[in-house]
Amino acid sequence: MNKIKSGVYGLNTLLDGGINENSATVVIGCSGAGKTTLATQFIRRGLELGQEGIFVSLDENKEQIIKEAVQMGWKKIVDYIDEEKLVFIDASGHEFSAFIRKELPSFVADWKGANARISIDPLTPVMWSTADRYEQRELIGFMLKETRKVGTVLATLEEHGMAGDLSGNETVIPMYLADCVIHLKSIHTPEGGLQRRLKILKCRSSRHSKTEHRYSIVKGLGIVVDPERSSLLPSKKMPDQFRKILEQKKDSIPSRVYTRLTEALEELRDDDFSEIELDTLVREIIAEYSSD
Ligand SMILES: Nc1ncnc2c1ncn2[C@@H]1O[C@H](COP(=O)(O)OP(=O)(O)OP(=O)(O)O)[C@@H](O)[C@H]1O
Ligand SMILES: [Mg+2]
Structure with a gap:
């Protein structure tokens, strides 16, 4: 855009x-x-x-x-x-x-x-x-x-x-x-x-x-x-942490999903995760595919 x-x-x-x-x-x-x-x-x-x-x-x-x-x-x-x-x-x-x-x-x-x-x-x-x-x-x-x-x-x-x-x-x-x-x-x-x-x-x-x-x-x-306190910071700490957790749980996630998620992470920043707990998210991802 x-x-x-x-x-x-x-x-x-x-x-x-x-x-x-x-x-x-x-x-x-x-x-x-x-x-x-x-x-x-x-x-x-x-x-x-x-x-x-x-x-x-x-x-x-x-x-x-x-x-x-x-x-x-x-x-x-x-x-x-x-x-x-x-x-x-x-x-x-x-x-x-x-x-x-x-x-x-x-x-x-x-x-x-x-x-x-x-x-x-x-x-x-x-x-x-x-x-x-x-x-x-x-x-x-x-x-x-x-x-x-x-x-x-x-x-x-x-x-x-x-x-x-x-x-x-x-x-x-x-x-x-x-x-x-x-x-x-x-x-x-x-x-x-x-x-x-x-x-x-x-x-x-x-x-x-x-x-x-x-x-x-x-x-x-x-x-x-005044743009202060904007959540739109370029910081990528959260996506990096998410990537690490995903990597640890790699065996519990289908590889095609793992690839898609790591690709999506490339574009994400901290503000994208402001409302989500990373551990909860990973747990729900695993649950989503558990019976595939
Ligand atoms: N010359 C000026 N110097 C400083 N502030 C000004 C000046 N002219 C307007 N303002 C401020 O801008 C406000 C009005 O802005 P504007 O006309 O854009 O509002 P508006 O939302 O379009 O209002 P309305 O719905 O009544 O059309 C004023 O209430 C005043 O606070
Ligand atoms: Mg007006």
Whole structure:
């Protein structure tokens, strides 16, 4: 899987090198969590690398997004728009179902190239455009499928209701359809402070950190994440130990299985074993083949 740099300092480490090319990432967070900031950073990094950027806004108008980006310290956004390297699709006020089923596919069909970065900010109004769960799923699925044709997609999703409760319909459906889900959590402390935490909830076809990480929003830098305590260390102590135990028990495991396991171990690292006791695993492997 080809990885692309997210543009968010600290995040690539948590995604084993970056965002998977041609995937769809959904960033969930409450108001003020930094969703638009992250969506803008992602596009900005692509533009720096010579990729084109497409910003699909379903809520704020183009002028507002540009204004906020400039205030966050990205003045060059204006030049990229003038040079037509950054394209805005302002779908705010549109009938979303018609926009997704008609305007979007014709835009995609006219687009030359397949290496752009697309931000959709936010997906939430699409979910609200119909109460029918099946149609919601179809609309979001279709939108992600179409936009992935022109490149790598990052869509944001508003978190409503109880902080941290992502079980509602409007979050669950996009979470299922996305390849990668990032949760931006804001915790209000009893002392009146605000703690920001980022967690990768899933990432298809990639290793990823499974813990929460502190993040800040800094003018001129955007979102910055602290990758410390990430379980994604390159260390191979556990696979090495596993190999040793396997070798000791070699006689109890069919040789074809032994070969397959030792081959698989080549690619594994400590974080792959974070939830498993090695002795238990070997015992279960032996039990699996004991009657072969
Ligand atoms: N110029 C700035 N300098 C420093 N921090 C800023 C600046 N502008 C915004 N922020 C921080 O970023 C937060 C808003 O980020 P952003 O607009 O990306 O959030 P959002 O998740 O998109 O919110 P919403 O759901 O309301 O659209 C603010 O609450 C503030 O903490
Ligand atoms: Mg926003």
